[in-house]
Amino acid sequence: MPDTSTGVVVIGGGSTGAGVLRDLTLRGIEAVLVEKGDLASGTTGRSHGLLHSGGRYCVNDEQAAIECVEEGRILRRIARSTVEDTGGYFVSVTEEDHEWEPRFVEGCRRTGITCERLSLDEARRREPALSRQVRTVFWVPEDGHLDPFYLVVGNVESARRRGARVMTHTEVIGFLRDGDRLTGVRIKDSKTNEEASIACQSVINATGAWSGLVARLLGVEVKVVPVKGTMVVLSRRLAHAAINRCHKPGDGDIVVPGLSVSILGTTSAKVAHPETLPIEWDEVRRMIEEGAMMLDGVTTARAMRAYAGVRPLYDLGAEAEGREMSRNFAVIDHQVRDGITGFTSIVGGKVTTYRLMAERVVDVAARHLGVRTPCTTAEVPLNDREEPLDQLRHRPSLLGVPKPHGDEPPLQPLLCECELVRPQDVAPWLKDPAVRDLEDVRRRTRSGMGPCQAAICSYRLAARLVSDRGLDGASATRAMADFLETRWRGVRHVFWGSQLRNMQVTTGLHMELYNVDRELMLQHSPPPLAGEGQGGGRGAEPAEVGAQR
Amino acid sequence: MKTDVAVIGTGLSALAAARTVQQAGRQVVLVWPGLSSLYFLFATIDVIGYPTATATESVADPAEAVARLITREPSHPYARAGMDAVHAGTRLMLEWFKEAGLAWQGALNRNFLLPTATGTPKPCCLAPASMTAGDLSRPEPIVFCGFTGYQDFAPELAASNLKRQWGAADVSAIRVTAPGYGPDRLFTSVDLARSFEDATFRDAVAAQLREHVSGDGARVGVPGVLGLTRPGETFAAFQEAVGHPVFEIPTVPPSVIALRLFDRLRKHLQEAGIEIIWAAPAHAAQVTDERCRSVLLKAAGHEFPVEAASYVVALEDWVDGAFRAGVHTVRDPFFHEPITWNKVPTDRTAESLFSTQPFEQVGYALTDRLQPADENGKPLARNVFCAGGAMAGYDPSGTKSRGGMAIATGYRAAREALAA
Ligand SMILES: Cc1cc2nc3c(=O)[nH]c(=O)nc-3n(C[C@H](O)[C@H](O)[C@H](O)COP(=O)(O)OP(=O)(O)OC[C@H]3O[C@@H](n4cnc5c(N)ncnc54)[C@H](O)[C@@H]3O)c2cc1C
Ligand SMILES: Cc1cc2nc3c(=O)[nH]c(=O)nc-3n(C[C@H](O)[C@H](O)[C@H](O)COP(=O)(O)OP(=O)(O)OC[C@H]3O[C@@H](n4cnc5c(N)ncnc54)[C@H](O)[C@@H]3O)c2cc1C
Secondary structure: OOOEEOOEEEEOOOHHHHHHHHHHHHOOOOEEEEOOOOOOOOOHHHOOOEEOOOOOOOOOOHHHHHHHHHHHHHHHHHOHHHEEOOOEEEEEOOHHHHHHHHHHHHHHHHHOOOOEEEOHHHHHHHOOOEOOOOOEEEEEOOOEEEOHHHHHHHHHHHHHHOOOEEEOOEEEEEEEEEOOEEEEEEEEEOOOOOEEEEEOOEEEEOOHHHHHHHHHOOOOOOOEEEEEEEEEEEOOOOOOOEEEEOOOOOOOOEEEEEOOEEEEEOOOEEOOOOOOOOOOHHHHHHHHHHHHHHEOOOOOOOEEEEEEEEEEEEOOOOOOOHHHOOOOEEEEEHHHHHOOEOEEEEEEOOOOOHHHHHHHHHHHHHHHHOOOOOOOOOOOOOOOOOOOHHHHOOOHHHHOOOOOOOOOOOOOOOOEOOOOEOHHHHHHHHOOOOOOOHHHHHHHHOOOOOOOOOOOHHHHHHHHHHHOOOOOHHHHHHHHHHHHHHHHHHHHHHOOHHHHHHHHHHHHHHHHHOOHHHHHHHHOOOOOOOOOOOOOOOOOOOOOOOOOO | OEEEEEEEOOOHHHHHHHHHHHHOOOOEEEEOOOOOHHHHOOOOEOOOOOOOOOOOOOOOOHHHHHHHHHHHOOOOHHHHHOHHHHHHHHHHHHHHHHHOOOOEEOOOOOOEEEEOOOOOEEEEOEEEOOOHHHOOOOOOOEEEEEEOOOOOOOHHHHHHHHHHHOOOOOEEEEEEOOOOOOOOOOOOHHHHHHHOOOHHHHHHHHHHHHHHOOOOOOEEEEEOOOOOOOHHHHHHHHHHHHOOOEEEEOOOOOOHHHHHHHHHHHHHHHHOOOEEEOOOOEEEEEEEOOEEEEEEEEEOOEEEEEEEEEEEEOOOOOOOOOOEEOOOEEEOOOOOOEEEEOOOHHHHOOOOOOOOOHHHHOOEEEOOOOOEEOOOOOEOOOOEEEOHHHEOOOOHHHHOOHHHHHHHHHHHHHHHHHHO
């Protein structure tokens, strides 16, 4: 890995870092994004996927609510292909919820959130799955589903088209300084452990729940509290719109519809480290029970997997804990606070407000660099052909579904049948040096995110790693196995019903038809069948997919 | 409906049990709750591929390895079935395949070592004749051949892995065009298999192979798509046209090789007048005086009983959908007994996907006569016997022994049912 140099190094490839990279690039500042995992592999790809109307915060956190209202409107303009405009409902179930209603209505009014009370009949006509326990329903048209993976990738690709660089699976392990001036970062390839330096004039720390750990590398303090939340993915879409409990934000009180699935969430528990993310059965059970209070079908739908993320809650020093802490974000100018030139941190916030957060932190960094170009991210769309998410995906013409008597092209092949991903959707990513394992392909294409959880498409992807990317069989098989193992980790928490049944197909296919378990074992021992002095390369290649550099 | 033995299940163990009853000259009814993994997944009959779930050295002599396993683990399903059942069951199935016109090869005293679609060698005992030219105990070079646009067999991947694992000779990969198919068309293995029954199509593929494969005795490995309803003649004609030994490699569901076997055996039973009740999930056993009097089936809109003198329950662990896994409790569809109870669902799984799984081991506890038993070892009904995946306590995935165990236990359970 060679040393390099740039204007600004952005640490962190979540929604915040991606937004920062794009903002810098649009202002004409040269930048490199460094992410220790993959884009959206941190909190952003483990969030709930709700484009907040602000309704959830309008009572306790007016400022956050107002930011959501404004940013939601902007995203619908500039990032339409990442937003599914579902609208949302706030529903009351218990007496306590009922008492919250006037405060909610008043909060919406004060913060400018559109909110309309519906009759129960009208609400049930629109959402037949609303449970019998629901007593009051408010329609909040500006709730939506935000695809965090597309959002991050969309921002980064937009920046790359304008010359920005991105280094995934590369961790910042230290800083270079000249007295009180930051002059660069030390980086390490997480897969090969190679180290190098990037010289730069300025560093933006956009590492969310990790920002305290990163700041500590420089000897300064950023107080973030990692608060874990767990979610459950159901294979069916139970409602058209997002369903929120109308009460003081609590556990399991939102069901987000995303394309064909529903996501139940979430919980709130302080954890010691952003990567300590055990999923407890009690959390999964509670998500399902709470979801069932609002929607019918939650308990009988097929649960596909569970996952967890950590909120990067910025500790303002108040006594407040967990949900009571502000969702707001903070820009920390370390030049002003700690006397270190060229270092700025951005902490807290939400995916929904990523653009605003980026704007604020880049304002500070640009000022120090003497760049006066204003922010344009609220006006310039992510890409030229912005189309709404739900129309872009699952659009029959994309798949070439023929009309009964027309001359339409024949059905196009699918690589992942569950998620309707075509081979050509995957092909460009397999050539991208930033894509270094099949999980990275999954985050960019949704391959393997359907009910079968990669049982079928994993082989097809491994095949392409050999044919399109020139990997040897051992590395490709290892990549396939790693991909299946990562999917398996999330399935284990919802191991009953159809999902359990499906997993016997996975083990049957991969262990009994392909014998992958032995392939893996044999990679760690010399080939048993090899004759004297023959038999190709011995031993395993590293698990890493791309040997790009 | 009254019969001597009712066999409930769709897999290999159910078929072995039905055939055993039929060969004994008694009346049998087959009840199929849903399609099994045999229908879309499997291709070979694995008796025992590795002595343990983690051994890397494959078994050379399955009969000897099973005998050793029986001595070592007296409660293993193979031990319960007994060595005699292993031999008799295998003989029964091979004779049946022959009678049904299915060309299969293999014997209990040796394993083939066949390359899979990932190129990994896999030991298996009995295999369709169309697969066995791939045996890696033979030294001839191997050319893996895929089709442009066909995603379920990747010759490049298979060649790269096999080359590393098998030092005996050359391994290479080519891709040819299957006329009418390509990267811009949606098709499956079944479409290709149908096309291969057409001589023009077949010859067009063979011509390309003749051109690419030089005449040094190489053999050609192709995905298992050489014919669906007339596989024997399709395979022979293709091999002849290619001019090299050809072998098939099984692919992802739908596995054509599995479909052929299943469909042929089903038809063969039906031709012999054996009744098969399709897609009728059993949902209750009526037991009085320790005997099962009937099994209630649910079919479109109504319920009807199947009465038999005895029953063989030859369900799979999960794929056929007979066992129901709730969040904590797994129940069977007959006695509605809690088969297992798990505090948390995660306990049903191992941390790694590629290791022995608790959920694969779920099933009935058994008596020495293969009767489903309660926790005290008392039979739930004296005339009900169990075979295959529905037996508790083993996961055949690691040892590669699902098929052999299905046959041995299917045979043994049927013998018990006949004697009951
Ligand atoms: C809006 C949205 C919609 C979704 N829809 C679907 C869907 O339709 N179908 C579906 O299957 N899934 C869906 N998911 C969930 C998704 O598939 C993953 O579960 C999620 O991205 C988390 O990844 P994981 O489960 O692989 O993580 P894990 O299994 O928890 O971890 C994977 C790897 O990341 C490492 N890791 C652990 N914690 C962290 C961390 N905090 N940061 C970085 N690395 C860490 C682990 O060590 C491990 O190696 C959705 C997620 C979102 C946000
Ligand atoms: C359970 C849950 C549900 C949520 N639901 C929603 C929702 O519905 N809607 C919404 O708007 N918001 C939601 N949020 C909030 C939102 O997800 C986060 O605020 C947002 O994703 C934070 O983005 P980020 O880019 O700051 O952090 P991250 O996405 O965590 O990005 C930081 C990145 O920095 C990387 N990194 C860390 N250390 C280093 C290093 N040394 N070198 C290089 N890289 C490093 C990490 O790998 C990580 O990818 C939710 C949060 C949680 C936890």
